[in-house]
Each structure stands twice: as structure tokens, then as C-alpha cells.
Amino acid sequence: MITTGPLGTLTQEASISTETTVSEVAVQLEGITKRFPGVVANRDISLTVQKGHIHAIVGENGAGKSTLMKILYGMQRPDEGEIRVNGSPVTFHTPGDAISAGIGMVHQHFMLADNLTVLENVILGSEPRKRGLAIDFAAARKKIKDISDAYGLGIDPDVLVEDIGVGTRQRVEILKVLYRGARILILDEPTAVLVPHEVDELFENLHGLVREGITIIFISHHLDEVLKVADAITVIRRGTTVAEVSPEGVTARQLAELMVGSELPSPETRESTVTDVVALQVTGLTIGADGERKVLDDVTLTIHKGEVLGIAGVEGNGQAELVEAIMGIRPSTGTVTLAGQEITSWTTLRRREAGIGYIPEDRHRHGLLLEAPLWENRILGHMKEKVNVRGWWINRKGARADTQRIVEQYDVRTPGIDVLASALSGGNQQKLIVGREMSGEPKLLIAAHPTRGVDVGAQAAIWDHLRTARAAGLAVLLISADLDELIGLSDWLKVIHRGTLVAEFDPATVTPEQLGSAMTGAGEEA
Amino acid sequence: MTTSSFTDRLLGRVKPSAWVPLTAPLVAILFAALITSIVLVITGNPVLDTLVTMVEYGSQPRSLAQIVNYATTYYLSAIAVAIGFRMNLFNIGVDGQYRLAGLVAAAVGGTITLPAPFLPIVIILVAMIVGAAWAGIAGVLKATRGVSEVISTIMLNTIATGIGAYLLLEVWGVRQGNDIGTKPIPAAGQVPGLGLIPDTPLKVYGLFILAVAVGIGFHVLLNKMRFGFDLRATGQSEPAAVASGVNVKRMIVYAMLISGAMAGLIGMPQLLGESYTYNLNFQAGLGFTGIAIALLGRNNPVGIVFAALLWAFLDVSANILDLHKVSPEIVTIMQGVIVLSVVVAYELAHRYRVNAEQRRVSRELAGAASITQKEGAAA
Numbered sequence: 079m080i081t082t083g084p085l086g087t088l089t090q091e092a093s094i095s096t097e098t099t100v101s102e103v104a105v106q107l108e109g110i111t112k113r114f115p116g117v118v119a120n121r122d123i124s125l126t127v128q129k130g131h132i133h134a135i136v137g138e139n140g141a142g143k144s145t146l147m148k149i150l151y152g153m154q155r156p157d158e159g160e161i162r163v164n165g166s167p168v169t170f171h172t173p174g175d176a177i178s179a180g181i182g183m184v185h186q187h188f189m190l191a192d193n194l195t196v197l198e199n200v201i202l203g204s205e206p207r208k209r210g211l212a213i214d215f216a217a218a219r220k221k222i223k224d225i226s227d228a229y230g231l232g233i234d235p236d237v238l239v240e241d242i243g244v245g246t247r248q249r250v251e252i253l254k255v256l257y258r259g260a261r262i263l264i265l266d267e268p269t270a271v272l273v274p275h276e277v278d279e280l281f282e283n284l285h286g287l288v289r290e291g292i293t294i295i296f297i298s299h300h301l302d303e304v305l306k307v308a309d310a311i312t313v314i315r316r317g318t319t320v321a322e323v324s325p326e327g328v329t330a331r332q333l334a335e336l337m338v339g340s341e342l343p344s345p346e347t348r349e350s351t352v353t354d355v356v357a358l359q360v361t362g363l364t365i366g367a368d369g370e371r372k373v374l375d376d377v378t379l380t381i382h383k384g385e386v387l388g389i390a391g392v393e394g395n396g397q398a399e400l401v402e403a404i405m406g407i408r409p410s411t412g413t414v415t416l417a418g419q420e421i422t423s424w425t426t427l428r429r430r431e432a433g434i435g436y437i438p439e440d441r442h443r444h445g446l447l448l449e450a451p452l453w454e455n456r457i458l459g460h461m462k463e464k465v466n467v468r469g470w471w472i473n474r475k476g477a478r479a480d481t482q483r484i485v486e487q488y489d490v491r492t493p494g495i496d497v498l499a500s501a502l503s504g505g506n507q508q509k510l511i512v513g514r515e516m517s518g519e520p521k522l523l524i525a526a527h528p529t530r531g532v533d534v535g536a537q538a539a540i541w542d543h544l545r546t547a548r549a550a551g552l553a554v555l556l557i558s559a560d561l562d563e564l565i566g567l568s569d570w571l572k573v574i575h576r577g578t579l580v581a582e583f584d585p586a587t588v589t590p591e592q593l594g595s596a597m598t599g600a601g602e603e604a
Numbered sequence: 605m606t607t608s609s610f611t612d613r614l615l616g617r618v619k620p621s622a623w624v625p626l627t628a629p630l631v632a633i634l635f636a637a638l639i640t641s642i643v644l645v646i647t648g649n650p651v652l653d654t655l656v657t658m659v660e661y662g663s664q665p666r667s668l669a670q671i672v673n674y675a676t677t678y679y680l681s682a683i684a685v686a687i688g689f690r691m692n693l694f695n696i697g698v699d700g701q702y703r704l705a706g707l708v709a710a711a712v713g714g715t716i717t718l719p720a721p722f723l724p725i726v727i728i729l730v731a732m733i734v735g736a737a738w739a740g741i742a743g744v745l746k747a748t749r750g751v752s753e754v755i756s757t758i759m760l761n762t763i764a765t766g767i768g769a770y771l772l773l774e775v776w777g778v779r780q781g782n783d784i785g786t787k788p789i790p791a792a793g794q795v796p797g798l799g800l801i802p803d804t805p806l807k808v809y810g811l812f813i814l815a816v817a818v819g820i821g822f823h824v825l826l827n828k829m830r831f832g833f834d835l836r837a838t839g840q841s842e843p844a845a846v847a848s849g850v851n852v853k854r855m856i857v858y859a860m861l862i863s864g865a866m867a868g869l870i871g872m873p874q875l876l877g878e879s880y881t882y883n884l885n886f887q888a889g890l891g892f893t894g895i896a897i898a899l900l901g902r903n904n905p906v907g908i909v910f911a912a913l914l915w916a917f918l919d920v921s922a923n924i925l926d927l928h929k930v931s932p933e934i935v936t937i938m939q940g941v942i943v944l945s946v947v948v949a950y951e952l953a954h955r956y957r958v959n960a961e962q963r964r965v966s967r968e969l970a971g972a973a974s975i976t977q978k979e980g981a982a983a
Contacts (some may be wrong), residue, residue: 407847425851427849427851430848430849438847443843443844444843444844445847446841447836447837447840448840454833458844458848459849461830461833461850472828472833
């Protein structure tokens with residue numbers, strides 16, 4: 079069904095022998111667009127993967143890589159565009175369709191049953207039958223052996239999965255898809271769980287696979303690895319393909335620039351509004367007992383009125399914990415002082431009442447009640463504000479009126495305030511949260527990734543609101559993975575690494591490279 | 605998809621869209637009637653005759669009064685369960701809570717002497733306090749030690765049975781013929797029935813009014829008060845509630861206390877309106893009926909009214925089946941099928957609705973998004 083046209087006349091076996099002619103196209107995507115309610119996850123994506131190549135797809139978190147791969151693997155259907163495999167157009171309704179077209183996916187998180195053997199895991203769901211009922215283990219074992227030998231995977235089919243290491247498990251996952259006849263492998267962040275020498279082993283295996291004519295689509299945001307292993311690189315930014323480069327021709331830095339882009343609306347705020355009035359003073363904030371690794375270690379920082387303090391760092395280095403400690407969500411030691419008043423022992427609600435606005439990192443989990451109407455979401459986190467409550471009672475009228483105000487002032491695009499929060503797009507949800515957290519004249523705003531996953535328009539709007547509030551004397555603690563946003567919005571930057579503030583920079587003079595090396599722990603000298 | 609989970613909808617933490625609450629149960633009941641008919645055919649009973657007999661018997665004035673009385677008890681039980689459900693707490697222990705509460709309240713009522721309006725009030729308060737305390741054990745265990753309330757309340761049910769038996773047989777029990785019961789509550793503590801249904805001497809429990817008040821209170825608490833907002837927020841998304849400053853541990857204890865207090869009321873209409881004593885015949889298992897009815901009524905105070913009435917109708921009209929040589933267990937089958945099919949019907953209707961909604965929103969916002977992009981490009 080997919081072997082039509084001049085290329086299709088080649089059988090798979092034949093294509094192995096022609097691996098040196100790279101003009102064959104294994105996968106071609108054209109004009110792929112995928113919309114989710116409110117967000118365009120993929121927009122007009124074009125991608126051409128040569129047969130027998132390791133083709134890397136790079137992009138920031140949320141750039142649309144995963145959606146694209148889900149489309150290619152039949153887990154999502156594109157709204158527009160065409161997928162061609164080996165030259166013929168295909169439509170995938172389920173991953174099963176993709177598998178029968180020869181596409182296999184190895185997920186970032188392994189999907190193996192620990193208490194089964196490698197063999198049992200591999201055949202699970204596509205068991206070879208013997209006389210209708212019994213499973214033909216002998217045939218399966220032989221096939222697994224053959225595949226393992228052919229691609230140099232070195233896998234013993236009869237050990238329990240719980241007894242093998244992470245690197246081997248990953249090879250089992252690869253074998254699993256090869257067993258199902260895949261000739262095109264999608265590897266989603268395959269190195270995320272591996273230690274360096276396992277990464278090298280994996281890369282050797284990958285080269286072995288492509289030598290045998292397998293095509294690999296390799297998703298990553300580790301640029302060094304990509305440059306090391308890939309034959310071709312496609313860069314995705316904000317849901318669309320922005321560049322197609324060859325690893326010989328680019329440096330990691332150029333790739334990073336392509337990923338982040340330079341034509342983004344500028345978040346710059348240059349004229350300083352920093353005052354000498356301290357809004358937030360955090361001293362010796364620590365999470366984790368003595369003797370074990372501390373997720374937050376002796377963090378001290380000061381934010382003045384009218385100042386935006388940016389925290390840069392690779393995710394998972396204590397940013398989330400810092401925010402939660404300041405919000406009183408997570409127990410910590412050390413002191414937190416808000417506008418001269420110590421709030422260390424206060425509850426989260428009392429801190430919010432005292433004037434801390436909070437834009438959480440994960441708006442769906444922490445910022446909204448998705449299945450509640452917008453006006454009820456206005457109350458969330460502000461259960462003591464006059465507009466929302468009167469004593470023990472919900473002030474329905476007040477909350478609704480104020481929600482209407484936010485919708486208008488912050489340009490939340492919604493048919494009304496009785497719409498469930500889940501019906502809004504990410505950008506509009508975020509604008510609602512920003513509006514809510516700016517209400518009631520906060521003294522401090524904690525903004526964790528305030529523009530993550532929102533469209534360009536909403537991003538510019540949110541930046542505008544932050545700038546305006548800063549000019550009005552708001553102190554802002556800004557956590558972001560977007561270095562442009564950090565450099566552009568912040569008055570001062572601190573870098574967090576393994577729970578400790580390791581460096582600080584003046585955003586006016588810092589370069590992304592300096593920040594980058596500090597973020598990986600190499601920048602203490604700065 | 606970032607929409608609600610199946611459990612959210614099952615437990616009514618998420619409001620189904622406009623027409624779902626009406627269509628889904630109707631379809632489910634029709635489906636249940638169909639299954640029941642098939643069972644009747646298989647067991648060799650006349651289908652139409654049986655159903656008509658049930659409806660005829662169930663609509664007689666005497667049956668109607670009985671239905672209201674049954675439903676009053678069921679309603680209180682379902683509300684007790686629903687309070688927990690709305691906060692993601694599975695209070696399986698309503699059963700033990702109301703039995704223990706009923707026993708202690710009956711014993712107190714038979715012992716103390718107070719003038720008319722005060723005695724029933726005291727009895728009811730005692731029942732609420734005992735129910736709340738018994739449920740509170742599970743709440744405190746969960747809040748402080750993280751013990752699953754499902755496990756602890758089931759265990760507390762068993763313990764309540766044991767304690768109840770001991771107290772009844774060894775401490776408060778008075779022999780009454782073949783039975784053992786607490787000392788009868790004097791006339792001052794009794795709540796007279798209401799002649800709501802014409803053409804029958806059978807009166808409706810006076811505490812029918814209590815059930816109405818509880819329903820209104822439940823609605824007000826949940827939808828009009830800050831506490832109810834915190835409770836619903838916790839039920840919908842615990843992380844969001846925590847980030848918003850809701851003290852979730854305290855909410856767990858409060859919710860269990862309120863649920864237990866409501867559970868304490870379950871035995872009251874019957875105790876103060878009919879039996880005046882807690883004896884071996886005191887009805888057990890109402891807590892589990894409450895779970896089914898709460899699910900059927902989607903934990904919504906109005907929905908539960910209909911669910912309780914339907915359940916009561918089936919229970920009452922089952923009484924006539926024996927006379928027609930039809931096994932009354934047919935009704936149990938029907939009740940089971942109704943709960944299952946309502947759950948399925950809600951789910952199907954919800955999914956259909958969500959899909960349609962997503963397509964619509966996607967279309968609308970795709971237009972809006974392209975405008976945004978143009979603006980972005982122009983900027």
C-alpha cells in the first residue's frame with residue numbers, strides 16, 4: 079500500500095544495499111498544521127528526512143517537537159498538511175497505522191514491564207502464535223537474536239528487565255520497535271535518562287542502525303549531542319520549522335540562536351525604575367536536611383520596589399523550590415521578609431493577602447481550576463479579597479464584575495466569564511492569571527515562566543503588563559528558561575545551580591554565553 | 605487533553621454541561637428498564653404486567669408517603685457521602701457513623717428529660733456530634749498520618765458495629781419482648797409526622813423538613829460560601845488549592861467532620877418519627893445506599909432529590925412483587941443497572957459534548973490566532 083511510485087519499487091532489503099545514495103526520502107512532511115484549542119502547536123511544518131540518516135529535530139521546550147512527533151506516529155492527526163512515507167502519502171489514525179507503515183517510536187520514558195523478561199516485553203502485544211493459541215517463544219527468541227545481532231544491540235532475550243541497566247533498557251525499546259518491522263525510528267529525547275558513557279554507546283548503536291538502512295529521527299535539545307550524532311538538523315521554533323542545517327556548517331551557539339530566534343518581540347525595559355526600598359528580603363533560605371543533598375541551599379536575595387530580579391538556571395536546579403518556599407507552600411528554613419515585615423511563619427494565604435502575587439510555573443496544575451468558570455478562577459488564591467468575599471460568603475457579584483474588568487483590561491479573549499477556564503487558549507488563560515495576580519495592588523509578583531507556551535501576541539502583552547507594573551513600583555521575581563526574556567526584562571540577574579545562587583550579572587552587559595556557562599555550573603568566576 | 609478526569613465527573617466535582625444532567629439519566633433509566641425486562645423474560649415473568657403493577661402500586665397514596673419517608677433517609681445519607689465526594693474524599697464510613705450516632709442519640713434521648721422543642725434538638729445535636737467525631741477520626745488520620753480514608757472508614761465501620769453491639773447489649777439495652785433496645789424516647793422528644801399526602805393515614809416523617817434544610821444548606825455551603833469554594837477547589841485540583849493558600853489538611857478534617865455530622869442525621873427521621881428506640885431492627889446499610897444515590901444524583905443537592913425518590917420508589921414498589929410471585933430482587937438488579945448505566949451515560953454524553961465544544965472552540969480561536977499572528981508580525 080505504501081510501495082508505489084519509482085522509489086517504492088525498491089524493497090526494504092534492496093534499500094539496505096543502496097544506503098550510500100542518500101537521495102531517497104524516507105519521511106516527508108509538508109505544510110503540517112495542528113491546532114489545539116487556542117494554541118497552534120504546529121504551523122506549516124515542512125521536513126524532509128533522507129533514508130539512512132540520523133535526522134535531528136531541535137527546539138526549545140514547547141516549540142512543538144513533541145506534537146510533530148505525535149503526528150508522525152499517528153497519536154494526533156494534523157489539521158492540515160501531508161505526510162509521505164517512502165514517497166507515498168499516508169494518513170495515520172492510530173500508532174498502529176504508523177507501525178504498519180514502518181515507523182516506530184521510542185519514548186523518553188521507557189514502557190517496559192519490570193517483572194517480565196526482555197523477550198516477553200518485546201513480543202507483548204504482537205505475540206507470534208503457534209497453532210492458533212500458544213505463543214511461539216522459540217520463533218520470537220530467534221527473531222530477537224537475529225535483530226540484536228544484525229544491529230549489534232547485544233541483547234539477551236531471557237533476562238528480566240528489572241535486572242538490566244538503563245542503557246540496555248533503551249536498546250530493548252529500540253529492539254521492540256525493530257521487531258515490529260520499523261524502518262524509521264523516532265527517538266524522543268533518548269539521552270535524557272542516560273549517563274555519558276551510555277550516551278556514547280547509544281550513538282554507536284544508532285550509527286550501526288543507519289548503516290543497516292534504518293532511518294532515525296532524533297529529538298533533542300542537547301545541542302552538543304545533536305552536532306555529534308546527526309547527519310541533518312531541523313530547527314523548530316514556535317511551532318514551525320525555521321531552519322534546515324547540516325552539522326558541519328553550524329556551531330552549537332548558532333543552533334541555539336536559531337532555536338531562540340532573534341525576531342521575537344523584544345522584552346526590553348531599559349530605563350531603570352529600581353528604588354532603594356526593599357520589597358522582598360530572603361535570607362539563608364534552605365530546603366533539605368543536613369547531610370543530604372539540599373534542593374535549596376542558603377539562598378539570599380533582595381528585590382527592591384520597581385525592580386525585576388531574574389533567576390536564570392537550567393530547570394530542576396531549585397527554581398521551583400525557591401518559589402514555593404517564598405510562597406510558603408514548601409517548608410524551608412531561613413527568613414523571608416516582605417516590605418519590612420517578617421513573613422517566615424505565615425501561611426500561603428496570609429502571604430498572598432499581604433501582597434504577593436503568584437504566576438505559577440504550571441498554570442494548569444497550580445494556577446487554575448480548569449473545570450470552573452472564569453469568575454470562580456478569579457477567586458482562586460484571592461479568597462480574602464474584598465471583591466471576592468464578604469466575610470464567610472462568596473461575593474458573586476463583585477467577583478464577576480472584577481473578572482469582567484480583568485477580561486477587558488488584560489484582553490482575555492473569551493466569549494464570557496461563565497466559560498470554563500479549560501476552554502481558553504494558553505495565552506488567554508495566562509492573561510487571566512496575570513490580571514488576577516496584579517489585582518489588589520501586590521507588593522511582590524513571583525512570575526515563574528510567565529510566557530511559557532503562550533502565543534506571540536499574549537507574550538508581548540504579558541511583557542507589557544510586567545513593565546507597567548514595574549514602573550508603578552512592583553517588585554518582581556522572574557523565573558524563566560527563556561534567556562531573552564530574562565535579559566530583556568530583568569534589572570538584575572542571578573544564576574541558580576544545584577540549589578545555590580552561583581553568579582550574578584547585569585543584564586545590560588551579560589551575553590547569553592556567559593549566562594549559559596554559569597547555568598551549567600562553570601561560571602563561578604563571573 | 606487537559607479536561608477533567610473520569611473520576612472528577614463521576615464524583616460531580618466537575619459540572620456537566622447544560623443538557624447532560626437531564627438526558628443522561630433518562631436514557632440510563634430506559635436502558636435499565638430494558639435490562640430488567642430482559643431479566644423478567646428470562647425468569648418467565650410477564651414484563652408489562654410486572655412494570656405496570658409496580659407503577660400502580662408505587663403511585664398509591666400510602667406508597668407515596670412511604671416513598672417520601674424512605675427518600676428522606678436516603679437523601680440525608682447521600683448528602684453525607686456527597687460532601688466528601690466533592691472534595692475527593694471517599695467517606696465509606698457513613699454507615700458506621702450513622703449507626704453509632706443513632707444509638708448514642710437514642711440512649712441520650714431515652715435518659716434525659718427536657719421540654720418538647722429542646723429534647724429532639726438535643727438528640728439531633730448528639731447524633732451529629734457522634735457522627736462527626738467518628739468520621740473525624742478518619743479525617744485526622746488522613747491529615748496527620750496520610751492514612752487513606754477509604755481504608756480507615758471501612759475499618760471504623762466494623763469497629764462501630766462492635767462498639768454498638770456492646771453498648772446496646774451490655775450498657776443501654778432494655779429487653780422489649782424478643783428485642784433489645786434503648787429506653788424509648790418520651791413524647792417530648794418525638795417529632796410528629798406531617799399529613800402531606802392526602803388519602804392515607806400514613807404520615808410523612810416530621811424530619812422530612814430537616815432533609816429539605818440539609819439540602820438547601822448543602823447548596824448554600826458549597827456554592828455561596830468561602831468554605832465551599834475552598835472545598836470544591838480542593839476537590840477539583842489539590843495542587844491549585846495548595847498554591848492558592850487553601851490549608852488542605854484542615855479542609856480534610858473539616859469535610860470529614862461535616863460529612864460525619866450529616867451522617868449522624870440519617871437515623872433521626874425514623875428514630876424520632878417512628879421507632880423512638882434504637883433496637884436490633886434499626887436499619888443498617890443505609891450508608892452504602894447513600895453512596896449509590898450520591899453517584900446517581902451526581903453529588904448535586906437537586907440531583908440527589910430525584911435519585912433518592914427513584915430509589916425509594918423502587919424499594920417501595922418492590923413490596924408488591926412478592927404477591928405477584930415475582931422475586932423482589934428484580935428491583936435490586938434494576939437499581940444496580942441504573943447506577944451503572946447512569947455513570948456510563950453521563951460519560952458518553954460528556955465526551956460527545958467535549959468533542960463538539962473543542963471543535964467549536966478550535967475553529968473560533970484558529971481565526972483569532974491568525975489575527976494575533978498578523979498583529980505580532982506587524983509589531
